[in-house]
Amino acid sequence: MLRLAVPNKGSLSESAIDMLREAGYRTRRDPKELVVADPDNGVEFFYLRPRDIAVYVGSGTVDAGITGRDLLLDAGSGAEEVMPLGFGASTFRYAARPGEIGDIPSISSRRVATSYPELVRKHLAQVGVQADVVRLDGAVETAITLGVADVIADVVETGTTLRAQGLAPFGEPILKSEAVFIRRPGTQEIVAVETVRRRLVGVVTARHYVLMDYDCPAALVEQACALTPGLESPTVSSLQNPDWVAVRSMVPRAQTNRVMDQLYELGARAILVTSIAACRL
Ligand SMILES: Nc1ncnc2c1ncn2[C@@H]1O[C@H](COP(=O)(O)OP(=O)(O)OP(=O)(O)O)[C@@H](O)[C@H]1O
Ligand SMILES: O=P(O)(O)OC[C@H]1O[C@H](OP(=O)(O)OP(=O)(O)O)[C@H](O)[C@@H]1O
Ligand SMILES: [Mg+2]
16 A cells, blocks of 8 residues: 655645545545545545655655645655645745844854754755754744744744744745645556646646637637636637537646636637536546
């Protein structure tokens, strides 16, 4: 059986579980369940702390899993990112009291509090800044108030936590993170890992696109297809009225209304949009 690691708690857990369910896998029924066997799909799921997932995958104890890119890089375990999953987006940034430290070179000789010490050490080395890294488990924004650090490096999603502590981010983000599918190097040869990857690509694509159907005057079909090129090529079918054709194409969900407006202006009618439940491209 393939061994797959899933976040058991935290920001990524619920969305990761939803994604696996959409991909047709069995998921836990109770948050206390830590191991779930899915014999029909030949997979055993291990519900682990997101921070530990890259370590398990890197060591080969589990074959693949879902975690955050920032956690993967902090673990430095040798597990590799296969694909981003389109949820759990955040940035990883330095922050300090406004007016005190305003750029990355000024971190030099200061104390930086973080829950991601390896990620921060690697970044400081990359930019050639010497500083003391103070490892904390969480709530690092308070470290400056309590006098443990001059700078923090932490996950920023909305920025609410930073603002509440009177801190402001500075410098370019160290990293743009999101949930990622990771695997042990070499496992691309394992058919079951490749099947999981393909199913996840299916879910990400199904979420990203809608299916658009419309009727279009035959004389305008080239212009209409230019607005809805789809992935390979739109399907064009004949209608009973030979002056019109029916077109079906995949359109990025975020562009749905703009494309419908443009099609309508061109002369297309009966424009229908449907969600895609699943797909394999
Ligand atoms: N608002 C957020 N706060 C923290 N982590 C977030 C947020 N949004 C996305 N993430 C991502 O979630 C992962 C961290 O998850 P983890 O479960 O370790 O911490 P958490 O969500 O802060 O939960 P907890 O603090 O309860 O342990 C990282 O990859 C991080 O980038
Ligand atoms: O930019 P925001 O939307 O405010 O989100 C980012 C904050 O949320 C997380 O903290 P969490 O609540 O998980 O507490 P923790 O620091 O103890 O992990 C993270 O560590 C940041 O502090
Ligand atoms: Mg947290």
